[in-house]
Amino acid sequence: MKKILLLVFLLSISLNYSQNRKEFFKSPTGLFLIASDLHIHSVFSDGRVWPSIRVEEARRDSLDLISLTEHIEYLSYRGDLNYDDRNRAFQIASGMIQDNETLMVINGSEITKPMPPGHINAVFIKDANKLNLYNKLNIEDGYKAVKEANNQGAFVFWNHPNWIENRDDGIARLDSIHNVLLDENLLHGIEVVNEQTYSEEALEIAISNNLTIMGTSDVHGLIDWDYPKENNMHRPITFIISKNRTKKSIRDALFDRKTFVWHRDMLVGKEENIEPIIQENFQIKSMGYYKKILTLRLINNSVVPFKLKYQGNYTFHHRGPVFEIPPKDHLDVTIKTLEILDEISMDFEIQNIIIAPKKFLAISKTLQL
Numbered sequence: 348m349k350k351i352l353l354l355v356f357l358l359s360i361s362l363n364y365s366q367n368r369k370e371f372f373k374s375p376t377g378l379f380l381i382a383s384d385l386h387i388h389s390v391f392s393d394g395r396v397w398p399s400i401r402v403e404e405a406r407r408d409s410l411d412l413i414s415l416t417e418h419i420e421y422l423s424y425r426g427d428l429n430y431d432d433r434n435r436a437f438q439i440a441s442g443m444i445q446d447n448e449t450l451m452v453i454n455g456s457e458i459t460k461p462m463p464p465g466h467i468n469a470v471f472i473k474d475a476n477k478l479n480l481y482n483k484l485n486i487e488d489g490y491k492a493v494k495e496a497n498n499q500g501a502f503v504f505w506n507h508p509n510w511i512e513n514r515d516d517g518i519a520r521l522d523s524i525h526n527v528l529l530d531e532n533l534l535h536g537i538e539v540v541n542e543q544t545y546s547e548e549a550l551e552i553a554i555s556n557n558l559t560i561m562g563t564s565d566v567h568g569l570i571d572w573d574y575p576k577e578n579n580m581h582r583p584i585t586f587i588i589s590k591n592r593t594k595k596s597i598r599d600a601l602f603d604r605k606t607f608v609w610h611r612d613m614l615v616g617k618e619e620n621i622e623p624i625i626q627e628n629f630q631i632k633s634m635g636y637y638k639k640i641l642t643l644r645l646i647n648n649s650v651v652p653f654k655l656k657y658q659g660n661y662t663f664h665h666r667g668p669v670f671e672i673p674p675k676d677h678l679d680v681t682i683k684t685l686e687i688l689d690e691i692s693m694d695f696e697i698q699n700i701i702i703a704p705k706k707f708l709a710i711s712k713t714l715q716l
């Protein structure tokens with residue numbers, strides 16, 4: 348009897364986790380979109396919450412993957428907490444995860460040096476204590492800590508290269524140490540989105556150096572304070588396009604640069620990553636003709652609005668060429684096709700989906716009528 352009760356209890360926990368999960372996007376067949384935040388803090392460096400709160404927040408936000416990336420060098424509660432084991436935040440957070448739960452936790456750290464090189468995150472590390480061997484605030488220890496993270500098989504990305512405490516003009520730019528790290532393949536990604544900020548210059552650096560595009564919350568307080576849901580806000584999320592829902596596959600996808608980022612009402616990612624996702628989430632259905640006016644239903648299955656600019660030659664009966672389909676919603680448009688067609692191609696630019704600085708995703712849909 349006790350066993351049955353335990354089973355029912357465990358089942359109800361797992362149902363709770365899965366039932367309330369948000370579907371951000373429809374995934375193309377055979378792929379998983381892993382919703383991640385790989386830059387967060389707890390009291391085990393300078394954050395203001397216990398690691399368990401990070402796990403609860405991630406569950407509420409339907410995330411699949413988090414990493415508590417505590418600063419190696421900045422520890423705010425030395426008098427109150429034992430910081431001897433730098434893996435402690437990871438141990439507490441990962442210890443909360445149920446066997447059948449979707450959320451995963453990986454070990455990580457923020458290597459925190461003055462600029463250059465600035466702050467650098469290492470995730471999928473094996474032992475944060477070994478990074479602490481290189482905790483002096485200089486370039487040399489920055490290089491050595493990054494090297495050690497790489498020796499552990501870590502995925503390493505440059506944090507907030509646009510941070511105004513480091514770059515007073517807010518412009519992300521490479522110093523010579525960054526070029527060394529890039530040349531030696533020790534740096535694999537870059538934050539294009541950090542907290543509330545978006546950096547077109549970081550996006551340019553990502554594209555020209557073939558780095559993985561990252562977006563993170565870098566949260567120190569509570570997620571709901573930084574991103575109040577009543578204001579329709581959400582933390583930045585990096586979606587990792589993975590072949591499987593395993594840590595190995597997710598790590599491979601990060602190294603393969605298979606990501607895109609959701610920040611405010613926009614998506615940022617390389618065209619080859621983001622185009623198949625949008626093809627899957629943007630559908631057009633014919634609602635038929637009245638006289639020679641065709642009605643098309645434009646359907647958005649995603650959590651972002653689609654801010655569309657029509658690129659073709661037809662004109663619309665009720666609208667101009669620019670309109671928006673709200674998230675998880677649809678919009679009917681009427682088109683003057685001049686004659687009754689049996690096939691139509693519709694070309695759009697989506698102006699809140701960014702594939703390079705000042706460049707928007709173009710999408711083409713052909714349908715039989």
Ligand SMILES: [Zn+2]
Nearest residue numbers: 457466506507
């Ligand atoms: Zn930082």
Ligand SMILES: [Zn+2]
Nearest residue numbers: 386388457565
């Ligand atoms: Zn940070």
